[in-house]
Amino acid sequence: MPNWQWAVVSTCDNFASLPFKLPQLSQLVKLTVGISGSLIRLSLTNRYGDHNLVFEQVVVADNPQMSNGQVVTAAQRSAIVVPAGEVLITDPIAFKVTAGQPLYVRMVASRPQKYADFASTYDPRMVNGTYSRMARLLPPLPTGCGARKGWFCLEGVQVFSSDQPLTVNVTGDSLAEMGLVANSLVKQLRAASDRPVVLINTAISGSRLLNDAPDDEPLFATFGQSLLHRLARPRWTAEITVALVGSNDLVLPLWSQAAFLPTVQQLVNGVDRLTKLADQHGSHLLMTTIPPFDLHLPAKQAAVSQHLAEVRFCINQQLVKRPFVVNVEPLVATGGRLTPQADFGDQLHYSPAGANLVATALFHWIDDKMSISHNRGTLKGADNEEGRTL
Template identity: 40%
Template sequence: MKVMISWQLGIMQTCDNFATMPFRLEQLAQVVAYTPFLSGNKVRLVLSNLYGEADLYFDEIYLSKEEKFHVKHQVTYLKQKQVVIRRGHKLQTDPLTLKVQAGEKLYVWMKASRKQTYADVASTYATDLINASYGQKFDYCPSLRVNEYQRKSWFSLEGILVWTKHKPKVVEFAGDSLMEMGFVSQALGKLFLEEYPQQVTYLNTAVSGSRLLYDCPTDSLLLATYGQSLLKRKPKPNSVALSICFCGGNDLLLPAYSSQASKQVVTPAELVAGFRELLTSWPNPVVSSTILPAKKIQAQSEATRLAVNQELSSWSQIFDGAKLLVDGQGKLKPTYQLGDGLHINQAGGNLLAQQLLAFLKTNSLL
């Protein structure tokens, strides 16, 4: 029987829209490390310039299995070594023949000699599955850092496709910073690599600051990077097998930080209705969590959070993540957060991932 080989998503994290706060760099050299979830004998990169105001030019792009690129392979597009990403577009580079193994790191080195503005931005705090570093000198190979307290950002690169015989399920990690930072998705992804090799692959579409119900406020340059509401960011039909979401917290927090958002205070009924729409209207199964606590939250918003969680905790598609991480006062335990009372650390991500995997197995979602 002939084995069907096709391009599959090896690992991907989509870029956010930083058009209001773009990075203007004289030159760029960036290194991004990926851990693909699939084995195969060819790869392609997915590049993005959806949000920039001009075409982007990369003089050289290399791929290697070594962080220092002692042995490297040139990546081309339309058989040209200079890769141009047209404004408002994504592209897939030419196939590169290279044997890759699931769980084996690949390193991408992208170099641009001209002054450019980058508005397609991705970020992580966790560093085991994806890591990145950049500098503003063309002839430079940045070193990767491992520090869960530091944000690592990169530009216009979304992930790796693998030419493979495997037909994996695409698991999407969606929502807000609790997913984008990578601590939950990384921990669960590593469990997938161990327990479901070649069967599951990784897509992170989360946007820090995003809300479930409303698009980002536009009365601040930073807040305008928070993107569309999660309800508007549905996957395309048949593109995702399962979506795992953390959301709802910013619906409660942002009204205190934005005059525009202050007119969008949500009631428990509205937020519950939003979760119901999330779980029923997407083209694929969705699992979401109860809303995690936040240190700097107004009393009314905290009352809303508790009321919403009480309702959600009885739903079959809801995982009670908040219950796992709180102390006797209902706050995030210091052991599981970065010190701001809002964002979880890798220990918190590990605990959530272990319980999430058990939840997925119990509900036959993998």
């Protein structure tokens, strides 16, 4: 029997400490659904705002030009009010979608408002967004993976569907939020599996495994709750949870006086607690080792960099003993540094090619444990254009 299911989620993070104050807003968001159906509805958030938000128009279309778009309503009204501190599910509209199809949502506000719920990505293949400060403009969606794309208050699409998808929650920090690993993984899963695949991205840039965001700088507050706290009370459930996390537990103490460097055992114990939380919610946990990073510290702080490298090495030695941990360092690094091919350019994040190498390793783990491939031993959908050699 069909029922309302999440078709795609890209969560909005808490930017109340650094809200966007805009005189007007016209934003365009692309969300690629993972299941098929003929009825859809949107999830609009004002979870972190301190006043109601009013959107005079919300329109959905199957093209970025928004031709033949359909007006979305809430309580049968085209002007949609999202109350402060709440999440609003819109009225259903008749709109046929197919798994893997991108939807385009335009949201218009003609009055000055402050937006605290912010979502972003770097990889525009499956999720993308942009906004203008002028309500009358339809901004073009950006391309390429080199810069951040952002939007407000729209975090997902529900579809009335009888599909039984494989639901994957990619979570953690910016390595996941950027979308490069998530999109490459989902692409490979969709090519290999008989089931449709739904992506739920709940990652938060700057997030840590063990501790919530420090409060000694407004930017740090946007890093949100720790992953342990978020998975203790998840807003979405998934069959598979992919956690890319741990780097910020080591990095953030260098920048924040309120953050403290955890011991090796504390971080490893946190990973084991994460495993138990995933199991409690019926999800298979999959993690990677912590990849190398370079904070570009001055030479006089070389001892600090060396200490962090040693801590990371000791943590990874413990993590690789866990059957749910994929060791990514041999794939993306040499000599304790990301390779030029795998480096985004900052020695902190994966390039598209590096992300695809990580995603392929994650795919093989999932396929080995869940036997999802049409043809075992054959990998379909690999992103050759991102530098992978078959």
